[in-house]
Structure formats: C-alpha cells, structure tokens
Amino acid sequence: MLDKLKKIMTRLVFPDGLCCILCGKEMFNNNRADKYYCRNCMPKRNVHYCRLCGVGLPTTTQNFCNNCLNIGKEDLNFDYARAPYLYHDEGVRKIIHTLKYGDAQYLAEYMAEPMVDVIKEQDWQIDAVTYVPLHWRKKQKRGYNQSECLAKHISRSLNIPMISTLKKTVYTKTSATKLGREERRKLLEGTFALTGENIRGMNILLVDDVMTSKATANECSKILKEGKARHIFVITYATSRGDSEQTY
Ligand SMILES: [Zn+2]
Ligand SMILES: [Zn+2]
Numbered sequence: 001m002l003d004k005l006k007k008i009m010t011r012l013v014f015p016d017g018l019c020c021i022l023c024g025k026e027m028f029n030n031n032r033a034d035k036y037y038c039r040n041c042m043p044k045r046n047v048h049y050c051r052l053c054g055v056g057l058p059t060t061t062q063n064f065c066n067n068c069l070n071i072g073k074e075d076l077n078f079d080y081a082r083a084p085y086l087y088h089d090e091g092v093r094k095i096i097h098t099l100k101y102g103d104a105q106y107l108a109e110y111m112a113e114p115m116v117d118v119i120k121e122q123d124w125q126i127d128a129v130t131y132v133p134l135h136w137r138k139k140q141k142r143g144y145n146q147s148e149c150l151a152k153h154i155s156r157s158l159n160i161p162m163i164s165t166l167k168k169t170v171y172t173k174t175s176a177t178k179l180g181r182e183e184r185r186k187l188l189e190g191t192f193a194l195t196g197e198n199i200r201g202m203n204i205l206l207v208d209d210v211m212t213s214k215a216t217a218n219e220c221s222k223i224l225k226e227g228k229a230r231h232i233f234v235i236t237y238a239t240s241r242g243d244s245e246q247t248y
Pocket of ligand 1: 020021022023024025037038039040041042
C-alpha cells in the first residue's frame with residue numbers, strides 16, 4: 001500500500017520518463033541519466049566518425065571510412081552526413097523502434113535535441129529542412145512519419161523553414177533494411193520523386209531517423225540534386241559503424 005502510494009506520488013512529481021526505456025527499471029535521481037535512460041543504458045555519443053559520411057570509426061587516427069577513402073566505389077550524392085548516435089547500440093535501436101512502431105511521436109522532440117547539437121557543430125549553411133518521406137499508404141498505417149516529426153522539431157530549434165520536397169511513389173517493404181547495400185540501392189532506385197517545391201540553388205538539410213546502408217539518403221539526395229538543390233547535408237539520429245557496416 002505504502003509502495004503504491006509512493007509510486008503515485010513519484011508519478012505526480014515526475015510525470016514522464018519514470019522507467020528506463022531499455023531495461024525498464026524505475027529511475028530516481030541516483031540512477032537516472034536523462035529523461036528516458038538510466039545510467040547503465042544511456043547510449044554513448046558517436047565521437048569518432050568519418051568526416052564525410054559520418055559513420056562510426058573505431059579509432060581517432062582515422063578520418064575517413066574505407067568507403068569514403070575509395071570514393072568512386074561509392075558515389076555519394078550528399079555533401080556530408082552526421083549522426084549523434086550509433087545504431088549498433090541497443091538503447092539507440094530501442095528508442096528508434098519505439099518512435100517508429102510504438103505510436104510514440106512524443107519521443108521526436110527529445111531525439112531531435114542531440115541532432116540539433118550535432119548540426120550546430122558543423123559549418124553548414126542551411127536554407128531549408130526536409131525529410132525522407134513515407135509512401136502515403138505506410139504513413140496512413142503508422143499514423144505519422146517519424147522522420148517528418150524529427151524534422152519538424154529540428155526546423156523549429158534552428159529556426160529554418162521545413163519544406164516537403166520529396167514523395168515516395170513506390171511502396172517498399174520495411175524488411176528491405178535486411179538487404180545488402182547493392183540490393184537495397186537497386187530496390188530504392190526510382191521510388192522517390194520531387195513534390196514540385198522549388199529548391200533550385202538551395203542548401204537542404206535532409207532528416208531521417210537512421211542511416212544504415214546510406215542507400216535511402218543517397219537516393220533522396222540524387223532526386224534533390226535533380227531538383228537543382230545546391231548542397232545536401234544529411235542528419236540522422238543514428239548511423240552504422242564504418243568497420244562492420246555489412247552486418248546492419
Ligand atoms: Zn536502463
Ligand atoms: Zn565515410
């Protein structure tokens with residue numbers, strides 16, 4: 001009884017983020033890292049990354065991932081990509097999954113914060129914020145587009161307008177994330193189109209929840225370039241590790 005009362009009282013003082021989103025343990029001042037994670041589960045920031053595509057690197061001695069070092073092997077259509085976290089981190093995967101499938105749009109504001117921090121560290125001149133679209137049927141099913149939710153908060157924080165520049169014209173299954181890089185690239189080819197919004201000469205910030213194979217960001221950037229966008233910067237909440245990308 002007393003326990004229950006204590007719980008109710010805590011809930012009144014801390015209306016949300018009472019339990020760690022990963023381990024489920026109740027959080028108090030002594031074990032709380034932030035609103036959603038306990039100290040044990042708080043993900044670590046992606047601090048050593050490829051200066052070009054942003055994937056995580058194992059050491060500080062390296063400035064570029066192997067793919068970017070051998071540019072030409074992989075043509076990137078965007079200028080730079082960055083992400084505050086790594087997708088291999090269990091806590092990161094959990095929060096992205098919850099945002100996507102847990103009807104948890106409220107998480108977008110919290111997740112946008114570190115993304116904004118990372119953007120501010122860059123020397124990016126951004127004219128407009130846009131996002132990776134969902135096919136209308138998928139958006140209808142889910143009720144929202146998680147990348148659009150993130151973009152909305154980023155746009156607000158940076159005080160830069162958000163525009164809908166892209167649409168998904170072909171429905172692709174989510175299981176496509178399990179495919180290899182080349183298969184994924186082929187599968188996505190021609191599945192995005194411009195909405196008709198004028199982006200000529202503009203520097204665009206493209207927002208997505210996660211970058212795994214770079215295929216989505218790359219295909220979207222290709223279309224934005226066709227619309228004559230000048231520079232394209234990609235920001236995601238999480239990215240892959242450059243040393244073991246194939247496993248994602
Ligand atoms: Zn925890
Ligand atoms: Zn790279």
